[in-house]
Amino acid sequence: MKGEALKGHLDLLLLAVVREGPLHGYAIIEELRRRSGGAFDLPEGTIYPALHRLERSKLLRSRWQSVGPRRRRRVYRLTRHGEAAFEEEKDQWRSFSGAMETVVA
Amino acid sequence: MKGEALKGHLDLLLLAVVREGPLHGYAIIEELRRRSGGAFDLPEGTIYPALHRLERSKLLRSRWQSVGPRRRRRVYRLTRHGEAAFEEEKDQWRSFSGAMETVVA
DNA sequence: TCTTGACACCTAGTTACACAATGCCTAGAA
DNA sequence: TTCTAGGCATTGTGTAACTAGGTGTCAAGA
Numbered sequence: 001m002k003g004e005a006l007k008g009h010l011d012l013l014l015l016a017v018v019r020e021g022p023l024h025g026y027a028i029i030e031e032l033r034r035r036s037g038g039a040f041d042l043p044e045g046t047i048y049p050a051l052h053r054l055e056r057s058k059l060l061r062s063r064w065q066s067v068g069p070r071r072r073r074r075v076y077r078l079t080r081h082g083e084a085a086f087e088e089e090k091d092q093w094r095s096f097s098g099a100m101e102t103v104v105a
Numbered sequence: 106m107k108g109e110a111l112k113g114h115l116d117l118l119l120l121a122v123v124r125e126g127p128l129h130g131y132a133i134i135e136e137l138r139r140r141s142g143g144a145f146d147l148p149e150g151t152i153y154p155a156l157h158r159l160e161r162s163k164l165l166r167s168r169w170q171s172v173g174p175r176r177r178r179r180v181y182r183l184t185r186h187g188e189a190a191f192e193e194e195k196d197q198w199r200s201f202s203g204a205m206e207t208v209v210a
Numbered sequence: 211t212c213t214t215g216a217c218a219c220c221t222a223g224t225t226a227c228a229c230a231a232t233g234c235c236t237a238g239a240a
Numbered sequence: 241t242t243c244t245a246g247g248c249a250t251t252g253t254g255t256a257a258c259t260a261g262g263t264g265t266c267a268a269g270a
Contacts (some may be wrong), residue, residue, distance in 0.1 A: 005201045007112030007227065007256085016209045026247055032208065039204035046228050048249065053227095071236055073247065090209055096110050097202045099144035102136065104121045105193055112227085112256065131218050153220060158256085170267055176265055178218060 006040075010050050013040065015078065017085040018060060025051060025104055059085045064074060064099040072073075111145075115155050116164075117198055118145065120183065120191040123165060129158060129178035156181060164190045 006013075017023065017031050019099045025047055032040045054060040059082035078086070111118075111127035122128065122136050134152055137145045157181075159165040170180045183191070 005113045005197070008110040009205065010228075013205070013208055024247080025249095035208045037207070038202040039200065040208070043229060043231095044107065044248075045230065045232095045250085049227080067200065068237075070246075083268095092110070095144065097205070099141040100114065100118070100198065100202070102142070103118055103140045103145070104198065115257075129218075132217095148258070148260095149219075150221080150259070150261090153218095154257085157220090172218095173266075176218075 001085070004048075006042075009093065010042075010046070011054060012086070012089040013061065014047075014050055014054060015082055015089065018076050019078050019083070019086055022075045022077040024065070024075045026073070028076070058082075111147075114198065115147075115151070116159060117191070117194040119155060119159060119165050120164065120187055121200075124183050124188070124191055126133065127182040129170070129180045131178070133181070159187070159206045163187075 013032060013082075014028065017028050017035070023031060025044070028051075029042055029044070029047055032042060051060065051062075055062055055076070058079055060076045061077045061079050062074045064072045066072050108120055118137060119133065122133050122140070128136060130149070130152055133156075134147055135147065137147060158169075160181070163184055165181045166184050167179045167181045169177050172178050182184065
């Protein structure tokens with residue numbers, strides 16, 4: 001998958017995945033890879049800042065979950081805002097990709 | 106249309122439009138607006154640098170055309186390289202948008 | 211005549227953002 | 241013990257679209 005293709009669409013992907021149920025960062029990466037059939041194989045350096053950004057803008061909420069005695073992970077879930085944003089971004093994606101198709105076709 | 110949505114896909118749009126026949130910058134903007142039903146209404150500051158970039162990388166070629174006594178426009182046409190790049194970028198777009206759909210759906 | 215708006219091109223600076231590189235720590239397997 | 245994978249994080253960088261200007265031609269109308 002080419003580098004910059006994602007730009008501006010990563011948030012939608014993250015919202016889509018987290019929407020199915022609370023997940024931590026690492027699991028989000030795996031789920032994204034799985035669901036896309038390997039097309040989206042994103043490095044942590046892409047995911048974590050994006051998750052922080054989404055949390056800052058209240059579309060995601062996180063809490064620490066401990067796993068084992070000392071280990072923690074940050075589990076993200078969608079907020080109500082996030083749910084709405086997902087729907088909206090999905091619509092925007094659809095109209096964008098529709099427009100792309102009419103031009104490219 | 107949201108800001109960063111285009112990122113990484115502008116080249117494909119430009120190649121697609123110029124491919125139908127030689128066009129100058131201004132006409133490309135109009136054609137893009139027309140073909141997309143208004144969705145892509147791009148400022149000159151986006152188009153011209155992109156055209157220059159595509160010409161530098163040999164996907165487009167340009168020549169000056171005079172229109173009227175003093176007026177000039179730069180007319181772009183696709184090179185063979187550009188034709189190949191178009192096909193390739195189109196494939197990449199299709200697989201990208203397919204992957205997006207499977208994740209978002 | 212003067213202005214307005216369409217036509218036509220150009221560029222410097224800013225910003226957003228994905229990504230590469232790297233590091234730290236834990237836990238279980240070899 | 242050492243290695244590997246899991247898990248989280250930060251920093252720096254490059255790309256590229258956009259903002260905000262600028263130059264100039266030309267026709268129509270006030």
